[in-house]
Amino acid sequence: MRILKLVMCYVFGLLFVLGGLYHFINPAFYLRMMPPSLPWHLFLVYLSGFFEVALGVLLLVPKYTRLAAWGLIALLAAVFPANVHMALNPQLFPDLAPAALWLRLPLQAVLMLWAYWFTSGGSVGRNASSHRPPQAL
Numbered sequence: 345m346r347i348l349k350l351v352m353c354y355v356f357g358l359l360f361v362l363g364g365l366y367h368f369i370n371p372a373f374y375l376r377m378m379p380p381s382l383p384w385h386l387f388l389v390y391l392s393g394f395f396e397v398a399l400g401v402l403l404l405v406p407k408y409t410r411l412a413a414w415g416l417i418a419l420l421a422a423v424f425p426a427n428v429h430m431a432l433n434p435q436l437f438p439d440l441a442p443a444a445l446w447l448r449l450p451l452q453a454v455l456m457l458w459a460y461w462f463t464s465g466g467s468v469g470r471n472a473s474s475h476r477p478p479q480a481l
Contacts, residue, residue, distance in 0.1 A: 349461070353403060356458055360400030360416065367393025376436045377426040395419050403462065413462035420456050427452060 367374055367389050374389040382388060399419060402412035427448045434442040 352458070353409065353462055356462070357400040357403040360396045360403070364393045364396025364398075364400060367396065374426075377430050379425050379429040382425075392419065392423055410463050413459045416459040417456050417463075420452050420459070424449075424452055 371386060371389045371393075374393075375385050378385040378388065395415070396419065399412045399415045402408040403416065405412075427445075430437060431442075431445040431449060434440070434445055437445060
């Protein structure tokens with residue numbers, strides 16, 4: 345199970361690193377996602393991209409895995425309004441099927457649960473014995 349969790353941690357981290365980098369490669373896509381009620385659209389696109397990359401990388405550092413996982417849960421909650429805005433405005437995303445836009449909403453919950461998996465059970469990639477204090481001779 346430890347190997348599976350380690351592999352899934354790397355997959356999850358890579359997913360966020362690549363997604364975050366795409367904020368800088370194609371910010372126009374993310375600008376269409378921004379609800380009109382939010383200020384500073386471009387800044388928020390770059391900020392969320394930065395945190396996706398940073399937290400995705402930190403997830404792979406055993407010392408910071410738990411903190412990064414909680415950060416990703418918070419980030420997923422913070423960007424949820426953008427996903428709702430997408431679903432309610434499919435005309436802004438003509439290349440995507442409206443059903444796919446609605447499916448993104450429950451996918452956020454799946455991603456949050458996936459991140460939550462890394463908040464417990466010790467550091468990913470280390471066995472439990474590495475957390476015990478040294479035995480006295």
